[in-house]
Amino acid sequence: MPTELTFIGTAGCTPPAGNDTACFLLNGHVLIDCGWCAALSMLPTGHDPTQLTDVLITHCHHDHYMGLASVLFFRRMQRARLGDAAELRIFGPAEDIERVVELARAYLQVDRFSAVQTTPEVIAVTPGEALTIGEFEVQTAPTQHPVQGLAYRILDPQTGATIGISGDTAYLPALAEFFRGVDLLIMEGSTGLTDPPADSTSGHSSVVQSARIARDAKVGRLALVHIGGGAREELLAAASEVFADAFLPGPGEVVTLEGRA
Ligand SMILES: [Zn+2]
Ligand SMILES: [Zn+2]
Incomplete structure (x- = not known):
């Protein structure tokens, strides 16, 4: 079986109709x-949240x-x-992930409604840590963003396929080394055609920088x-002027990877 990456959403922070903020299913x-x-954006792809084992933020x-x-x-x-499926595991930046999961549980009012009681396993990740997540071997690296961020480099040992995911980040040349040779690199292009000014603190990149x-x-x-x-x-x-094999995926798009020997 090839490694399969499904683009659930591909948009920026306020998505247009028919899209969602960039998020992906492996x-x-x-x-x-x-x-x-x-949760709802997964449904047209033939998947739903009951199939999830892990969430990486x-x-x-x-x-x-x-x-x-x-x-x-x-x-x-x-x-x-x-059924007997284990609780969801949620991985995310050590500085924030426990607080965010606790707030999500508070929003569901788990203390008041037993039907929504849920205790996901939270794994606080320090950038640079290596992880095993399901069948995947995962490396992490820091991004440059106003809050602590994790770039992920994911290997599927069954196919040899590798996927890099930047999350939100300013242009960070060190990421080229971290993502070296991956089959599929998913990067942000928040500022579109315009490189952010050198003194910008927004922590975003243009499509050309990516x-x-x-x-x-x-x-x-x-x-x-x-x-x-x-x-x-x-x-x-x-983007293609700098790197020819660039594309702008749409929601629901699927990429299958066999790995590049
Ligand atoms: Zn964002
Ligand atoms: Zn952000």
């Missing part, structure tokens, strides 16, 4: 980031965790289908996501 059971409506800005409470709620409402990382890392393909605005053709043309 082999149908590992969700990376949790957009506004991640890149960083705890709202657009990347806001859907967590509804993922937990969906699983509780459909708990008959979960294409530079892809080129320098010699990756297989580059998926550009979390883009605030701009015409797709222009964005793709600008």
